[in-house]
Each structure stands twice: as structure tokens, then as C-alpha cells.
Amino acid sequence: MKQNRKGLLLVISGPAGVGKGTINLSLISRNNDIRMSVSATTRAPRPGEIDGVHYFFQSEEEFQNMINNGAFLEYMRVFNTHYYGTPKSFVEQELEEGRSVILEIDVQGAMRVKAAYPDAVLIFIAPPSMSELKSRLIHRGTESSEAIDRRFETAYEEMQHVNRYDYVVVNDILDLAIARTEHIIAAERCKVSRNGELIEKLQGGRSAL
Amino acid sequence: MKQNRKGLLLVISGPAGVGKGTINLSLISRNNDIRMSVSATTRAPRPGEIDGVHYFFQSEEEFQNMINNGAFLEYMRVFNTHYYGTPKSFVEQELEEGRSVILEIDVQGAMRVKAAYPDAVLIFIAPPSMSELKSRLIHRGTESSEAIDRRFETAYEEMQHVNRYDYVVVNDILDLAIARTEHIIAAERCKVSRNGELIEKLQGGRSAL
Numbered sequence: 538m539k540q541n542r543k544g545l546l547l548v549i550s551g552p553a554g555v556g557k558g559t560i561n562l563s564l565i566s567r568n569n570d571i572r573m574s575v576s577a578t579t580r581a582p583r584p585g586e587i588d589g590v591h592y593f594f595q596s597e598e599e600f601q602n603m604i605n606n607g608a609f610l611e612y613m614r615v616f617n618t619h620y621y622g623t624p625k626s627f628v629e630q631e632l633e634e635g636r637s638v639i640l641e642i643d644v645q646g647a648m649r650v651k652a653a654y655p656d657a658v659l660i661f662i663a664p665p666s667m668s669e670l671k672s673r674l675i676h677r678g679t680e681s682s683e684a685i686d687r688r689f690e691t692a693y694e695e696m697q698h699v700n701r702y703d704y705v706v707v708n709d710i711l712d713l714a715i716a717r718t719e720h721i722i723a724a725e726r727c728k729v730s731r732n733g734e735l736i737e738k739l740q741g742g743r744s745a746l
Numbered sequence: 747m748k749q750n751r752k753g754l755l756l757v758i759s760g761p762a763g764v765g766k767g768t769i770n771l772s773l774i775s776r777n778n779d780i781r782m783s784v785s786a787t788t789r790a791p792r793p794g795e796i797d798g799v800h801y802f803f804q805s806e807e808e809f810q811n812m813i814n815n816g817a818f819l820e821y822m823r824v825f826n827t828h829y830y831g832t833p834k835s836f837v838e839q840e841l842e843e844g845r846s847v848i849l850e851i852d853v854q855g856a857m858r859v860k861a862a863y864p865d866a867v868l869i870f871i872a873p874p875s876m877s878e879l880k881s882r883l884i885h886r887g888t889e890s891s892e893a894i895d896r897r898f899e900t901a902y903e904e905m906q907h908v909n910r911y912d913y914v915v916v917n918d919i920l921d922l923a924i925a926r927t928e929h930i931i932a933a934e935r936c937k938v939s940r941n942g943e944l945i946e947k948l949q950g951g952r953s954a955l
Contacts, residue, residue, distance in 0.1 A: 661938070663948055699945050704936040707749055707944070717749075717936050724933030727913040727926050729870070735916070736908050739872055 542734075544570070544632040545725055546654050547639045548647045549718075551662030552692030554674040556708045560662060561639050563715050570636045571722070574628055577603070577612075580619035593624065611642075611649035623650070637722060644698045651701075658725050659702040660718060665709040667693070749935055749944065753779070753846040755837065755863050756931065757856045760871030761901030763883040765917045769871060770848050772924050779845045780931070783837055786812070786821075789828035802833065820851075820858035832859070846931060853907045860910075867934050869927060870911040874918040876902070 551557040565571050577593040579600050588594045595603075600620045603609055612622030623640055631638045640650060650657050664670035670692055674685045699705055704721050708714040725731065760766040774780050786802040788809050797803045804812075809829045812818055821831030832849055840847045849859060859866050873879035879901055883894045908914055913930050917923040934940065 660936075663944075667948060696945075696949050699948070700938060702938050704933070705749075705938050705941050705945060706936055717932065720929045720932035721936055723926065723929035724913070727915055727930060729909060729911050729914050732914050735872075736905075736914060739876060739908070740905050 542635050543731070544635050545637040545722060546628065546632060546650070546657040547571075547637055547722065548650050548657050548659045549639055549641050549662060550644055550647050550660070550695070550702070551708075552664070552670060552695050553688045554670055554677065554692070555662050555664050556673075556711060556714070557641060557662040559711065560706075560708065560715055560718060561641055563711075564639065564718060567715070568637075568719070568722075572631050572636055572638050574623055574638050574640045576621055576642075577609075577624055578619055578621045580621075610653055611646055613645065613649070621646075644695050644701070648701065656731070658704070658721065660704045660706055660721060661699045661702040662714065663696070663699065663705050663707050665707055667696075749941060751844050751943075752940070753841040753844050754931060754934055755841060755859070755866040756780075756846055756848045757859050757866050757868045758848055758850050758871060758927075759853055759856050759869070759904070759911070760917075761873070761879060761904050762897045763879055763886065763901070764871050764873050765882075765920060765923070766850060766871040768920065769915075769917065769924055769927060770850055772920075773848065773927060776924070777846075777928070777931075781840050781845055781847050783832055783847050783849045785830055785851075786818075786833055787828055787830045789830075819849075819862055820855055822854065822858070830855075853904050853910070857910065865940070867913070867930065868911040869913045869915055869930060870908045871923065872905070872908065872914050872916050874916055876905075 549557055549561055561573060565573055575589060575591070575593055577595050577600060579595055579597050582588065582592070582594050586592065597620070600622065603622070603624070604612060608625055609622040610625045610628055612620060614620050623642070623646075628638050640646070642650070647659055651659060664673070671685075671689055674680075674688055680688070706714050706717045706721070729736065758766055758770055770782060774782055784798060784800070784802055786804050786809060788804055788806050791797065791801070791803050795801065806829070809831065812831070812833070813821060817834055818831040819834045819837055821829060823829050832851070832855075837847050849855070851859070856868055860868060873882070880894075880898055883889075883897055889897070915923050915926045915930070938945065
């Protein structure tokens with residue numbers, strides 16, 4: 538009998554610039570039993586974004602139909618404009634087949650997922666310090682100083698919700714942060730609460746006497 | 747700022763023959779920040795047992811003095827004869843210095859530790875199946891078949907309490923079982939609940955703006 542055969546639903550959040558995208562890409566390339574969930578959205582693709590890779594780009598009507606069919610694990614409308622959502626079918630199929638699925642979503646999305654899937658594992662990727670985060674945002678060099686200030690304000694805001702997560706992984710050294718996340722995934726598979734079938738079998742094993 | 751600087755109190759239980767002793771020895775030899783706690787007892791040493799290594803062998807008076815001084819993390823009297831206990835000072839000093847401490851104790855002891863130290867991490871080492879456990883007990887070849895039956899009965903009894911543990915680690919392949927236990931230790935250090943100091947610092951980091 539193997540340990541926990543069902544996959545884990547992993548929610549990975551963290552402020553812009555903390556490196557969560559790099560960590561997640563590394564997790565899926567190193568582990569063939571971990572997949573990334575692709576979100577659906579009604580906003581238009583930005584240059585370079587590929588349908589089905591970065592997002593599933595949908596019309597408002599398609600998105601509404603999926604809402605009506607209960608086909609989202611969670612969804613939200615941003616500022617009364619665009620919808621964003623996590624399609625349920627991909628996630629559920631992967632979990633059923635024993636693979637874990639990463640949702641890279643923000644704090645509000647994470648809370649909606651936790652409400653729908655109490656078994657989800659919530660991981661917050663944190664910078665070693667806020668000044669380090671600021672300097673990473675600056676050194677990306679892709680944004681105006683106003684945009685950087687806004688991102689940092691948002692990061693500070695997000696940081697106030699870390700306590701609602703299960704784990705905090707500090708991205709001080711990338712390889713360490715990846716390893717910590719892998720440790721968390723492996724450990725969660727050993728949780729007693731995820732091994733009911735195995736335990737029941739062992740508890741009934743008196744017949745081996 | 748580093749992740750969780752305090753050590754973990756690890757309670758590792760499991761039936762006779764499951765290989766928990768081997769796993770624990772391996773953990774302390776592979777990780778210089780993990781130590782084994784040595785229990786105190788009033789029973790006489792068995793051949794080959796060394797004071798301070800296998801147990802601290804004490805007189806009933808010494809043991810009673812320690813009880814009176816609140817010097818045990820947990821203790822019990824077995825069948826109105828011998829006392830067994832976990833001296834508190836060693837454990838607390840190691841934890842304070844950032845090292846983790848393994849207590850290899852039975853289910854009842856584990857529950858007493860959890861009551862005294864709610865932060866303790868409880869790990870149950872389980873056999874892949876009860877018939878496999880039985881055959882391991884038989885192949886040790888050190889005991890009469892009555893003794894083996896008694897051990898198996900006790901194992902079956904202990905197995906009924908797995909649900910009171912945090913994690914179950916199946917010892918199917920020794921190296922895997924060791925790795926799983928190491929994953930658990932690393933993951934627990936990332937728990938949000940163990941990183942209050944780090945999180946508070948990040949949440950107060952707005953001054954980096």
C-alpha cells in the first residue's frame with residue numbers, strides 16, 4: 538500500500554518580484570507528477586501571451602457559461618471589468634490521477650480555494666526582507682518608479698495575510714526555496730489526514746496474526 | 747532573517763520490528779542538528795546497556811526528586827514497578843539552540859508530550875502491511891513465537907492510535923522512510939505557525955518603501 542495516492546492542490550502566492558514564477562517552473566520541470574493549472578480570463582492577451590499556456594482566453598459569454606455550469610474552482614471579477622477563474626476539470630482530473638497541481642494565485646484567490654477545497658496546501662513565498670524585495674523590483678528594470686512603488690505597496694498589503702497560509706517559504710537562495718517547497722509537498726503526502734485508506738487497512742490487519 | 751530558528755520536538759513512535767530505531771539512528775547520523783533524547787528509568791540495565799546512552803539509570807529516589815522538581819517533560823510508571831521519563835533540561839536546551847530532538851516513545855508517551863508541548867511533531871512509523879510486520883518480527887529470530895505473538899498484539903493495539911499522530915511514514919524501503927521523515931522535519935520548519943518572528947518583521951517592513 539502506498540502513501541497518499543491522490544495529488545495535492547497547492548496554492549502558491551507571493552508578491553511580485555519574489556520569484557514565485559521561477560520556483561513554480563522549476564517545480565514542474567523537476568517533478569513529472571506536478572502540474573501548473575492554467576487560469577481562464579476574459580481580458581485580451583498581452584503581447585507574447587499564448588492561449589492555453591499563460592491563460593485560456595475566453596469571451597464573456599464562454600466564461601459566464603462556465604460559471605453557470607459550476608465549472609470553476611474559484612473565479613472573480615476584477616474592478617468590474619475582466620473575469621479570472623480556475624477551471625475545475627483539469628485540477629480534479631490531475632488530482633485523481635495522483636498528480637499535484639499548482640495554482641499561482643493571489644491572496645484573495647487562495648482564500649476562495651481554501652474555502653472550496655479545505656485540503657488545499659497554501660504556501661506563501663516571502664522575500665528575505667522587504668528592502669530586498671524592493672531592490673529586486675528595481676533591478677528588474679522593466680517598470681517606472683511609480684509602478685514599482687505601486688507593486689511594493691501591494692506586496693506590503695499581501696504580506697499582512699501570510700498568517701492565513703499554511704507555510705511560508707523564504708526565497709533567499711532560489712535552490713533552497715525550491716527544496717523547501719518540495720519538502721512541503723513530500724511531507725504533506727505523509728499527513729495522517731491524507732492517508733485514511735492506508736491506515737484503515739493497517740488497522741484491520743489483525744488477520745495477519 | 748532565517749526560517750524558524752528554534753528546533754523541533756519530534757516524537758517518533760511505531761510498533762516493534764517496524765525499524766524506527768534504524769530510522770532514528772540514521773537521522774541523527776545524517777543531520778548534525780538532530781539529537782536523540784535519552785530517557786531516564788529506575789529499572790536495572792540489561793546486558794550491553796550503557797548509562798547515559800540507552801538510558802539514564804536512576805534510583806527510585808533520584809527519579810522521585812526529579813518528579814518533584816518538575817524536571818520531566820513526561821513520565822510514567824509501568825505496571826506499578828519501574829518509572830520511565832523524559833528529562834526536560836536536555837530537550838529544552840537543544841531546542842533553544844536550534845537543534846531538533848527525537849523522542850522515541852510509545853503512543854501513551856506521545857500523547858503526554860503533545861499535551862505538554864502542543865508544538866511537538868508526532869510521527870508514526872508504520873509497516874507497509876501487518877503481515878510484513880509479522881514476518882519482520884519472525885525474521886529477527888531473537889524471540890519465542892509467544893513473544894512474537896505478544897509483540898504483534900501490541901503492534902495491532904498501537905496501530906489503532908495512528909490517527910492521533912500528525913504524520914504516518916511507511917517504512918517500505920528504509921531510504922525512502924528516512925527521506926520522508928527528513929521532508930517532514932524540513933517542511934515543519936516552514937510552517938507559518940513556527941515563523942512568527944520572521945513574518946512580523948516582514949509585515950513591519952514598510953519602512954523599506
